[in-house]
Structure formats: C-alpha cells, structure tokens
Amino acid sequence: MKILFATPECAPYVKTGGLGDVSAALPATxxxxxxxxxxxxxxxxxxxxxxxxxxxxxxxxxxxxxAAQLVPVKAPNGVTLLLLACPALYQRAGGPYVDAGGNDYxxxxxxxxxxxxxxxxxxxxxxxxxxxTADVVHCNDWPCGLAPxxxxxxxxxxxxxxxxxxxxxxxxxxFQGVFPMESADLLGVPHHWRGLDGVEFWGQLSMLKAGxxxxxxxxxxxxxxxxxxxxxxxxxxxxxxxxxxxxxxxxILNGIDTQAWDxxxxxxxxxxxxxxxxxxxxxxxxxxxxxxxxxxxxxxPLFAVVSRLTEQKGIDLVLAALxxxxxxxxxxxVLGQGQPELQAALxxxxxxxxxxxxxxLGFDEGLAxxxxxxxxxxxxxxRFEPCGLNQMYSQAYGTPPIVAPVxxxxxxxxxxxxDPANGTGFVMKSADAAGLDDALQxxxxxxxxxPLWRKLQLNGMSRNFGWEDSAEEYLSVYEQxxxxx
Ligand code: ADP
Ligand code: GLC
Numbered sequence: 142m143k144i145l146f147a148t149p150e151c152a153p154y155v156k157t158g159g160l161g162d163v164s165a166a167l168p169a170t171x172x173x174x175x176x177x178x179x180x181x182x183x184x185x186x187x188x189x190x191x192x193x194x195x196x197x198x199x200x201x202x203x204x205x206x207x208a209a210q211l212v213p214v215k216a217p218n219g220v221t222l223l224l225l226a227c228p229a230l231y232q233r234a235g236g237p238y239v240d241a242g243g244n245d246y247x248x249x250x251x252x253x254x255x256x257x258x259x260x261x262x263x264x265x266x267x268x269x270x271x272x273x274t275a276d277v278v279h280c281n282d283w284p285c286g287l288a289p290x291x292x293x294x295x296x297x298x299x300x301x302x303x304x305x306x307x308x309x310x311x312x313x314x315x316f317q318g319v320f321p322m323e324s325a326d327l328l329g330v331p332h333h334w335r336g337l338d339g340v341e342f343w344g345q346l347s348m349l350k351a352g353x354x355x356x357x358x359x360x361x362x363x364x365x366x367x368x369x370x371x372x373x374x375x376x377x378x379x380x381x382x383x384x385x386x387x388x389x390x391x392x393i394l395n396g397i398d399t400q401a402w403d404x405x406x407x408x409x410x411x412x413x414x415x416x417x418x419x420x421x422x423x424x425x426x427x428x429x430x431x432x433x434x435x436x437x438x439x440x441x442p443l444f445a446v447v448s449r450l451t452e453q454k455g456i457d458l459v460l461a462a463l464x465x466x467x468x469x470x471x472x473x474x475v476l477g478q479g480q481p482e483l484q485a486a487l488x489x490x491x492x493x494x495x496x497x498x499x500x501x502l503g504f505d506e507g508l509a510x511x512x513x514x515x516x517x518x519x520x521x522x523x524r525f526e527p528c529g530l531n532q533m534y535s536q537a538y539g540t541p542p543i544v545a546p547v548x549x550x551x552x553x554x555x556x557x558x559x560d561p562a563n564g565t566g567f568v569m570k571s572a573d574a575a576g577l578d579d580a581l582q583x584x585x586x587x588x589x590x591x592p593l594w595r596k597l598q599l600n601g602m603s604r605n606f607g608w609e610d611s612a613e614e615y616l617s618v619y620e621q622x623x624x625x626x
Contacts, residue, residue, distance in 0.1 A: 144171060145275035145305070147181040147260035148219075149237050149253065149284035152190045157236060158449060159395070159530045160281060160312045160386030163362070166398040167615065172219035172609040174616070179262050179273070183226040183231040183252070184212070185195050190617050192216040196224070202322050205327045206230075206255050211269055223270070223317055225259055238284075250320040253284035253348065254328045261291035264305025275305040275400060277619040282311070283318030286352030287328060290340070293355040294331065302475045307621035308615075309356035311349075313527050314370050315453065318348030329499070333484050342378065353382050358401030358622035359390040360615070362528035367392030389625070394552050395528040396608030397537065402513075404602075406537050409510040414539075416602045419595070422514060422539055428556070429515030433499030441497075442588045443472045447509045447531055450479030455522035455545060458577045460486050465578065467497055469585055474516065475500045476508050513538040518584055522569060522577045526550045534603030543580045545572035553606070558583055565601035566625075588616060593606075 150156055151164035164180065168309050172178045194384050195213035200207040204291040216222050225231070230252045235241040237441050238249065241410060246252060249319045259269070262565025268274040289307035296304050325335050325346050331561035335341055340351040353359060358544055361367035371383045383390060400406075404422070405415040414421025425438060430437045444466060448454045456477075466473060475487055475498075484502050491500040511521070519535035519542040528549030532542040536554070544550035567584050569576035587593050 142616070143177045143179075143274065143276045144147055144168075144277045145179050145181060145260060145263050145287045146171075146277060146281070147256065147288060149256065151180060154190060155185050155237055156563075158569045159528065160517045162398065162530055163312070163395055164281065166396060167610050167612060168220045169218040170396075170612040171615070174612060176616075177222050178219070178411075179213075179221045179222045179270075179275070180265065181225060181236070181256065181262070183256055185237055186224040186232045186234065188224075189466060190214050190216075190222060190224065192222065194305045198271070200259065200269055203540075204329060205251055206258070208575070209255065209259075211259065212498070213270070215595055216404065221264075226257060227255060230255060238583055249318070249326040250328060250346075250348075254287055254409050257285050257287035258291055260285055260288040261295065261304075264307070265295045266302055277308060277622060278305045279619070280352055281614075282313065282354065283316055283347075283349035283352070285296075285309075286318055286350070287330075287561065288352070288354035290330065292336065292352040294329075303626075305555070306357040306619065306626050307355065308346070308358045308360065308618055308622050309352035311353075311361045311366075311527065312337065314349070314379060315525075316481075317342070317350070317377070317379070319345045319529050320348070321494065322346050323421065325450070328431070334471065347379075350379060350382060353379065353386060356622075357389070357625050359383075359386060360618055361390065363393045363394045364392035365551045366525075366527045366548040369525070369548060380519035382385075391614075393611050393614045393618070394549060395530065395533075396611050397530055397533045397606045399537075399605075399607045401519065402510075402534050402537055404514055407510055407514070408622045409507045410514050411511070412514075416599055419539060425511060426517070427515075429474065429511050430472070432511070433474050433501075434495055435474070436496045441470055441472050442585065443474065443513045443515070443517045445518070445521055446475045446520050447512055448476060448477045448479075448521075450477040450483040452480070453524055453526070455572070455577070456487070458522045458574055459520055460490065461574050462577050462581055463490055464500070467494060467580065468596065469602035471497070471585070473498045474512055476503075476505060476512055478502050478504060494605065513540055515587065516540050520545055521545065521550060523547060523550065524572055529553070532566070533604075533606040536604050537606060539598040539602050541597045541601060542566040543577070543584055545569050545576065547572055555600070557587060561593075564597055565604060566597070
C-alpha cells in the first residue's frame, strides 16, 4: 500500500510530545511490513536529517501560500521523508507551533493549511511527486485536519477520477486548531462546508473538526479514549460530531519504539539491565540520585515524573501528594516544562527539600531515559490521557507506573491490587487527589515487600509494547477507509 503519513512533528527531528514518537515508530513499522511509506513533515529551522537526499520538487505559489519545495530523503529506516520547505512559514526561532515566547504563531492557519494542502495533493492525480500518488493519506491531529476536506473537495470536482482515502487520527482532542472564520476564504474552504455540518465550531473554523467531518476513517490512540471522547465529559465540544461518526471511529493503542526504549541496549544509560538481573537498575538509581543531588539511599522509594507540565497531566495532584510522600521517606524527581505556575511550585518544592526532591525544567532526552531506568515508580495521574507513552516506557524499564483510570493508561497498565499475579502498576480509583493518595499508599505498602515489588517489575518488563499489532490494525483501518470512500 502507498501510505502518506502527514504530521507536524517526528522524532528525532522535531518533537514536543508523544506525537513525535508515534510519527517515528509507526511509519517505520509499516515500512518494515513491506509498505511504501512517505512521511510529510514541515522543514523547521535547525532540523538535521540524515539519509539520501533526492531531487526537490517545486511547488508553485498558490492563493495565500508562497512557493515551496518538497525534498525527498530516503531515511535509513525505510521511510521516505518528504520535507516541506517553505522558509517564510517554517524557518523560525521557537517550536513547531509556538514562538520563543510560547505564543501561537499568528499565521498557524496558513502554516498548517499548507501542510494539509500538500498532503491532500499527494493523494490525487495531480500529485506533485513524479510517479507517486498515495492510496491513503494518514492525517495526525489538527495541523493535518484540512487534508480530508481538501481530498473530499478534489473528489467532488467533475474531472477528478479518484483520490486517496483519508484517515484522521486524534492524538489529543484538546488541541483543535480553531481560527477566525475569515480564514476560510484564504484556506479555500467552500461556502457550503462552512456551517455546522462542515468546519464551523462556535462561529469559528476548526481544523480538527474538518478532519473529523470529512475523513473516511477516524482513529483515536487508545480504545478507552475512543469511547471517552464520545461523551460530553471528555468530548471537548466535539462529542456530538464523534457520536455521529462513531461507525467510522476506532481506538488503536500506540506502541513504543522497542529499540530506542530497551533497558538492555539503551545507549543513553550508564548501566544496562534486563529481566535476568536488576543490578544495573540499582546502579542507575544511584547515578540518578547523585546527579540530582538527592540522598543516595537505595531504600528510599524514588518516584518520577517526565512530562509536559500542564493541567492535563495532573501535576497539581503530584504537588498535593508531596507532603505525604516526603513523610514516608520517599524521593521525587521531575523532568518537564510547561505552565509557569506549575514550574514555580515544583522549583519551590525542590528548594525546600533538596535531598528529597529534584526538578529539572527543560527538555532532555538523555535524562528522560535515565529517570525511567533509575526511578522506582512513575507517576502519571493525568486528568485525561489519550494514550500516554511513559507508562509503557516505565513498565519496560522495571519502574511500575501509578496512573489515573483514563484513556490509554487504563488500557496499558494492570492494577496490582486487583490482579496480583499479572499486575504491572497501580491504577487510581479516580482521577483526583483521593485516587492518587490511595494508589500511593498501595504502592508504598508493596514497596516494603521486595518479592512483591520485584514481581510487579518483572511483569511489566515482560510485556510486549511493540508496534506490530497496532500497525496491523492501522492497515485494516486503511483498507476499510479505501473501501468506504
Ligand atoms: P504527551 O504527548 O501528551 O506529552 P506522551 O506520554 O504520549 O504524552 O509522550 C510524551 C513524550 O515526550 C515521551 O516520549 C516523554 O518521554 C517525552 N517528554 C515529555 N517531556 C519531556 C522532557 N521534559 N524531556 C524529555 N522528554 C520528555
Ligand atoms: C498526545 C497525547 C498522548 C499520546 C500522544 C501520542 O500528545 O496527549 O496521550 O500518547 O499524543 O499519540
């Protein structure tokens, strides 16, 4: 199958969260299964890409968009990267979505409108890439949301033979790409699709809604999240649209990159370890404690957080639970960046308890690996979690996760109290302070019984979180989408 995977971020080139990891691992797995996978990604500033660079294709200026270039690069993992080069739109200081000051770029509608437009074109007979037209265009999150609409538009034109099918994947419904309705003219959204049945969201234009309305198939990144987002409580205003399209909506749990995240071969760790012996894990714990300025006490349970510091992730719940953790002699390490008030509160906690709490503000891949390897338990009390990857990394690294009973967390962690034989972590009874408190008490009790704790670790390390099964599920969604066109 010829698959175009369109995404605003892809590790290791550019990553702000889990979408970057998924964009690296899923296309590579599909390529390994024998499919022809092209990955469309904006060429942001400072991005370093290795591989065999092919001839660039010129994309002429069109409507509000300046001329651009499509540069194919054959990556070593079998995927062909298509870098969308348009310096006026993408070569900027700052991240993929926000400027250096953390504010959305004022022209995001155009920046991601172009990504969507080129993605759609690659699925039509007018594909700009000589000799290559996608069978399916797989769109990820709101930045690609207009692509299904553009494909539907191409299909509706009199001379258009056929186009690729479109699949829209929801990684996080909270980010919707909402812009003033005036941008509909610039973006070429036809008048008859600007209403409630089209892109309209409270008087504005929603790029994610466009994707949900026009895609041939919709997926969410876990089965539980696919159900949750059809309810008012978790639908962020789009639950009605999702309910109306529920026959086309499926939840597929993300996998993890089992090469990058394998404690037995992880080059980012000072000490490697596996199921046959956890000595290396103890050494990593010591290295982490020393590096973080914590007391190098092997018996102190070391809890960890690696996360965007936002409301979603329940960081305030971690702060609220901290006094009891400290009273129990536990330690906490946090790596993350995000909301200033959460950063400040964490920093204060570290200043007040330098031997028990360590906080690193920033993005640090190497430290993230050391924390997964060196910590004893991982905290993810998210208010909602479409899938979540760190709870899977944690299980692979013998670091039982303590998670909220939501989304992909629920689908990937087995509660040790409910199912002691197969437990891999602790699932909170509710996604709130009481739920976290109860789960922490259960974890601390288990910690005091080393054989039970070890069982929990080994259960998690025996899980297979590879991408193969999920990639097969995506292939069946692609086939259904093609059949349903
Ligand atoms: P989300 O995409 O909602 O942020 P996920 O759990 O799906 O959550 O993915 C987060 C990814 O980003 C993981 O790979 C995690 O290790 C990584 N990550 C998050 N914050 C940091 C950070 N400050 N430094 C390094 N890696 C981070
Ligand atoms: C989003 C979600 C996260 C998910 C990731 C990859 O960022 O917040 O739960 O794991 O996308 O799908």
